[in-house]
Amino acid sequence: MTEINFTFDGDGITATDGQSLAAALTGAGRREFRVTAQGSPRGIFCGMGVCQDCLVSVDGTPNRRACMTKAADGMTVETQHAFPELGTDSRLPETPRVRVLTPDVLVIGGGAGGLSATIAARRAGADVVTLDERTVEGGQYYKQSADGSLLDAQQAEGAGLVEDARASGAEIIRGVEIWGAFDGPLVLAERDGAALIVRPRTVIVATGAYERPIIVPGWTLPGVMTTGAAQTLWRSYRTLPGRRIVVCGSGPLNMQVALELADGGAEIALVAETAPSPFLHPLRGARLSIHGPALAWQGLAMLRSLRRRRVPVRNGLRLSAVEEVESGLSVTFRRKSGGTHTVQADSLCMNAGFEPQNEILRLLGARMTYDPAAGHLRCERSETLETSVPGIFAVGDCAGLGGAPAACAEGRIAGRSAAAQSGHGDAYDLFADQRALRRHRRFQKALWQLHDVSPTPVGGLPHDTILCRCEEITVGDALAGYAVTPGHLGTLKRATRVGMGRCQGRYCGPAAARLIVEHTGEALTDRSFFAPRVPVKPVAINAILAAEEALCSDD
Numbered sequence: 402m403t404e405i406n407f408t409f410d411g412d413g414i415t416a417t418d419g420q421s422l423a424a425a426l427t428g429a430g431r432r433e434f435r436v437t438a439q440g441s442p443r444g445i446f447c448g449m450g451v452c453q454d455c456l457v458s459v460d461g462t463p464n465r466r467a468c469m470t471k472a473a474d475g476m477t478v479e480t481q482h483a484f485p486e487l488g489t490d491s492r493l494p495e496t497p498r499v500r501v502l503t504p505d506v507l508v509i510g511g512g513a514g515g516l517s518a519t520i521a522a523r524r525a526g527a528d529v530v531t532l533d534e535r536t537v538e539g540g541q542y543y544k545q546s547a548d549g550s551l552l553d554a555q556q557a558e559g560a561g562l563v564e565d566a567r568a569s570g571a572e573i574i575r576g577v578e579i580w581g582a583f584d585g586p587l588v589l590a591e592r593d594g595a596a597l598i599v600r601p602r603t604v605i606v607a608t609g610a611y612e613r614p615i616i617v618p619g620w621t622l623p624g625v626m627t628t629g630a631a632q633t634l635w636r637s638y639r640t641l642p643g644r645r646i647v648v649c650g651s652g653p654l655n656m657q658v659a660l661e662l663a664d665g666g667a668e669i670a671l672v673a674e675t676a677p678s679p680f681l682h683p684l685r686g687a688r689l690s691i692h693g694p695a696l697a698w699q700g701l702a703m704l705r706s707l708r709r710r711r712v713p714v715r716n717g718l719r720l721s722a723v724e725e726v727e728s729g730l731s732v733t734f735r736r737k738s739g740g741t742h743t744v745q746a747d748s749l750c751m752n753a754g755f756e757p758q759n760e761i762l763r764l765l766g767a768r769m770t771y772d773p774a775a776g777h778l779r780c781e782r783s784e785t786l787e788t789s790v791p792g793i794f795a796v797g798d799c800a801g802l803g804g805a806p807a808a809c810a811e812g813r814i815a816g817r818s819a820a821a822q823s824g825h826g827d828a829y830d831l832f833a834d835q836r837a838l839r840r841h842r843r844f845q846k847a848l849w850q851l852h853d854v855s856p857t858p859v860g861g862l863p864h865d866t867i868l869c870r871c872e873e874i875t876v877g878d879a880l881a882g883y884a885v886t887p888g889h890l891g892t893l894k895r896a897t898r899v900g901m902g903r904c905q906g907r908y909c910g911p912a913a914a915r916l917i918v919e920h921t922g923e924a925l926t927d928r929s930f931f932a933p934r935v936p937v938k939p940v941a942i943n944a945i946l947a948a949e950e951a952l953c954s955d956d
């Protein structure tokens with residue numbers, strides 16, 4: 402492994418070639434990357450390019466996400482302040498390059514579903530372009546390590562899928578930020594300052610999901626991150642998020658990551674699961690083992706491994722507050738049985754389920770329905786996974802949580818179907834893949850019945866709790882804003898700026914929607930949430946201008 406050196410606020414940092422800036426800085430014990438308008442420090446939170454809280458300035462260019470930027474030898478990295486200096490260079494930036502792509506099938510996303518769709522569509526003979534936001538391959542579930550080493554069977558399985566996709570002949574472009582999707586279909590993106598204009602015949606959206614946070618006082622402190630962010634640090638960059646770690650929330654990922662970090666040498670002070678012990682619900686456990694005996698067995702084995710390593714796993718604990726203390730973080734839970742439990746750590750990982758990354762589907766007009774059991778929107782799809790918009794397919798968690806094995810089966814179905822719609826391959830028998838898909842879905846349903854991802858009512862949170870982490874809007878601000886023009890999410894947004902920050906409401910949006918229904922008593926529907934707006938991710942303005950110029954000269 403090659404060593405590289407760069408500076409952070411003038412201090413020398415040594416890292417491994419291939420590491421992200423976030424991993425290199427975390428490994429060097431630095432966890433404060435930017436300072437907000439109100440003077441609060443922020444660091445890595447989502448670890449996957451969604452929250453925009455890890456912004457740093459790199460070689461004088463502000464707004465670089467440390468989790469998505471590779472560390473390089475000789476870089477000058479600086480803490481980003483709320484209003485970064487833009488320098489005195491008044492020259493117009495160079496007009497970026499424009500590349501136009503016209504594949505039969507455009508796959509958006511390079512995770513389990515996207516790679517499976519890529520392989521299936523290519524095997525059917527279609528010309529395929531796959532765009533992936535990440536620079537490290539495999540998506541959230543199969544994330545590969547930057548140095549090519551394999552940690553376990555999951556990573557090895559992912560390596561096989563990545564290899565098959567590479568060998569398929571599809572053009573796979575990484576580090577792409579998609580900022581717009583329109584009728585046509587027309588997809589606009591940026592890569593390294595260059596504009597990409599994609600006019601495919603069919604589109605398969607496989608953008609996955611991001612983690613649902615637990616909004617409590619202190620959830621924005623550096624050192625508090627999603628469980629997935631901690632997993633990326635370890636699986637992709639072999640960097641531990643801290644030395645003494647608490648993992649909390651609900652769902653199987655928490656247990657898995659706690660075990661991986663313990664094996665990596667971290668001290669896991671506590672794994673706190675909100676739901677009661679699964680052993681109190683033998684019938685639900687039995688259902689799980691009927692629908693997925695191997696995975697149910699894996700879950701039990703994980704629990705036993707944690708016990709063998711003397712990691713305390715406690716059920717019925719709901720996170721209620723995080724505070725900064727001299728030794729790091731003081732993490733408090735409310736016991737279901739009454740009272741509180743406090744534990745000290747230097748890092749806190751949280752995961753309370755997932756939110757689908759469905760902005761591109763919604764921009765394209767795909768019909769959604771609210772799923773009360775999952776607490777999020779599901780995309781309506783046909784048997785072949787085509788959405789309500791002809792030629793637009795949706796696979797994996799972006800269409801509603803289903804897990805990686807289901808995403809793979811869906812990718813195979815949608816890949817073949819999109820290729821057939823573009824005039825490649827014969828109609829094929831969906832039976833085997835659809836049977837596998839039904840089995841995976843039954844397993845997921847049984848799995849989530851053992852967990853509790855219900856959020857704390859927003860109105861029940863202390864009023865100084867940050868609700869919108871980008872705009873630093875508190876619960877009290879939101880309640881006061883709601884009082885101005887009650888009854889509507891749009892007016893709450895206009896009154897408070899909630900949801901108007903760089904993450905575009907991905908974290909506060911669902912909570913703001915719940916705040917409205919808590920007051921109106923109405924049920925959540927597909928119309929309860931913020932509508933996605935272009936650009937769906939922050940990108941350089943000259944890439945947008947270049948795309949516009951190229952499109953106008955086409956007309």
Ligand code: FES
Pocket residue numbers: 444445446447448449450451452453454455456466467468469
């Ligand atoms: S931690 Fe980098 S964008 Fe969220």
